[in-house]
Amino acid sequence: MDWLTFFGRFHVLALHLPIGILSLAAIAEIYYARKSEKERPDFLRAVWLWGTLSAAIAAGLGYLLSLSGGYDETTLERHLITGIATGVVGFLCWLVFGLIKVRRAGAVYTLAGLQLLLMGITGHLGGNLTHGPEYLFEHAPNPVRKLAGFGPRRIARPAVTDLNQADVFLDVAQPLLELRCTSCHNPSKTKGGLLLDSYENIMLGGDTGAAVVPGDLIASELSIRINLDPEHDDFMPSGGKIPFTEAQTRVMDWWIEIGAPAGGTIASFAPSPEVSAWIAAALDQPTPAVSLTNELGLPKLPALSRDVLMELESLGFDATPISETVTHLDIDFYRIGSETITDEHVQALLKARDHIAWLNLGNSGLTDAQLETIGQLPNLLKLDVSNNPVTDTGISALTPLPRLQTLNLHHTKITDNALPVLDQLITLEQANVWATSVTPGSAATRPYAEIATGFSVPERDGSSK
Ligand code: HEC
Structure with missing residues (x-):
């Protein structure tokens, strides 16, 4: 059992006694300073004495408390000195006003004023000791904090959960x-x-x-x-x-x-x-900060089951994970001879719905109706439907795609009417629309629209005027 600390803690309770008693005495003394001796109540002498005694007790307990350590030394020292001075001045007041009965107003103002001042300083230093120097101004408006020498208020951070x-x-x-x-x-x-x-x-x-x-x-x-x-x-x-x-x-x-x-x-x-x-x-956090998205900015996914991969392969798709760390798929459809992509093919893609990031269905005979299914692939980033008989109607089925960045549409039947539809794909960065009925003038108003191939611009009988 730590008796010293046990008693020491009572300092915080006891210190209020001298504060109350000594301020009452000082204020009363100042009040009666210019009044006649008869009016000055006699018990003021006792008030000074009790105030001084309680200050001594508070100081003793405070000393015990200081032994428990952990306080800022400079502040502690100053608090100790001003605390003792408070008691000493209280004792002087008792001596001068109570016993010697000095009644000169100047002396009263000086001593009583000093008493109040010392008590204020001691209290403030004590507060700084327990709560830190910033405590008083913690919630003060920033200009007030600046005056007191502190930076702007700190907004408490919520505990880290993620x-x-x-x-x-x-x-x-x-x-x-x-x-x-x-x-x-x-x-x-x-x-x-x-x-x-x-x-x-x-x-x-x-x-x-x-x-x-x-x-x-x-x-x-x-x-x-x-x-x-x-x-x-x-x-x-x-x-x-x-x-x-x-x-x-x-x-x-x-x-x-x-x-x-x-x-x-x-x-x-x-x-x-x-x-x-x-x-x-x-930070003592149970789980490491793992990024929830992969290099492509897609939500991390476990690898697609081998069965589904095999099924896609057997249908004529070439499906491979994008890299060792990215489990999302790069899928190409290779048509053999004149065979075109069937509804069965397109439906099979839904089995890898979340995994398909890159999809190449160029020159596969893809129809507008089949694009409806393609519009259901939430993680699609790149889509190639070039060289297919798809029209503006089919393209409108792609608007639900939340992440589509690149869209190859060259050699399709789209017109300028496809552009307002593409505008709705807010993530779209690049759409190749050359060799279509999209006019260069309309394409020029769309930052994503690429009308030139960079190496050759196929002429489409006068429509590019
Ligand atoms: C117990 C008190 C104490 C603690 C705690 C402390 N320092 Fe110091 N630090 C000092 C003193 C004294 C000096 C000046 C003497 C010196 O340069 O070694 C100092 C100087 C420095 C300096 C050099 C400043 C300059 O320009 O000369 C750096 C940097 C520094 N501390 C960083 C730190 C960091 C980081 C921590 C926390 C890991 C830290 N200190 C914790 C007492 C402390």
């Missing part, structure tokens, strides 16, 4: 610095002239210059210091304080390497799986 969406500075770098560094690098304790309490201050650097040079670990004093041998004089945190874990060190370095950004989601900086694991470990 690492991908966590902010690289606000949820990663900043909390780590707050955990291990800001106790010595803050506005009231600026060791090495370096403040690590806000993005701007980190970037300002310290006495020896820049602490963080975006993208340059070798030049970043902060990285150098945390990577030293813990026994080294320059190692940070200094003074044998708990250092960063291996993962936390790596993550701070990663943040500097990606350019020390002031914000942005983790996912947007595409950390490698290794870095993801460090971030998770550094």
Whole structure:
């Protein structure tokens, strides 16, 4: 049982007694300063005495509390001195006004005023000790905070639930610095002239210059210091304080390497799986930040079953996963001889519905009716339906495609009327419409429309005028 701390904690309770009693005494003394001796109540003497005694008790308990440690030393020292001074001045007041009965207004104003002032300062320092210097102004309007010497108010971050969406500075770098560094690098304790309490201050650097040079670990004093041998004089945190874990060190370095950004989601900086694991470990998160989308920006999917792949192959499709890490498919249809693609073929594609990213059905005899089915492939990025008898009607079936980026339409029967339909495909980047009835004038108004092939523009009997 820790008796000292047990009693010490009563300081927080007891300190209100001297505050109440001594302010009452001081205010009353000032009030009666210019009144006749007869009017001044006699019990004021007792009030000064009780105030002084309670101040002594509060100071004693405060001392016990200070032994439990963990307080900012400079503030603690000042609080102790002003606290004792409060008691001493209280005692003086009792002596001067109560016993010696000095009634000179000047003396009253000076002593009583000093008493009130000391109590105010002691209380404020005490508050800073328990709540930190920023407590009082934490919720103050920003201009008021600026006057008091604090930066703009910090908006509390919600707890990280999805690492991908966590902010690289606000949820990663900043909390780590707050955990291990800001106790010595803050506005009231600026060791090495370096403040690590806000993005701007980190970037300002310290006495020896820049602490963080975006993208340059070798030049970043902060990285150098945390990577030293813990026994080294320059190692940070200094003074044998708990250092960063291996993962936390790596993550701070990663943040500097990606350019020390002031914000942005983790996912947007595409950390490698290794870095993801460090971030998770550094932030005590159970699962690493794994990107939910693959290189193509498509939702990650398990590989398509072999049975479906085999079935597609047997129908004459060439279906292959796009890469080792992208399970989505690149599918081509090769027509053999004069044989055209059938409804059975097109329906079979629906079995790989979510997996089809690239689809080449060029020169397959594809019809408008069959395009209805193609319009149901949610992850389609590239579609080639060139050299087919498809018309504007068929193209309108493609508008539900949410991700379509490239569309090959050359040598089809489409006209200018297809363009308003294509306009609805907001993700569309490129549509090859050469060798169709689309007029160059209309195509020119569409940034996605490619009317020239780049190597040859087939003439279509005068329609390209
Ligand atoms: C116990 C107090 C303490 C803690 C905690 C602490 N530092 Fe320091 N830091 C100092 C002192 C003292 C200096 C100045 C002496 C020196 O340069 O070694 C300093 C200096 C620095 C400097 C050099 C500033 C300059 O320009 O000279 C950097 C960078 C630094 N600290 C980074 C950190 C980082 C990062 C952390 C957290 C991992 C940290 N410190 C934690 C006390 C501390």
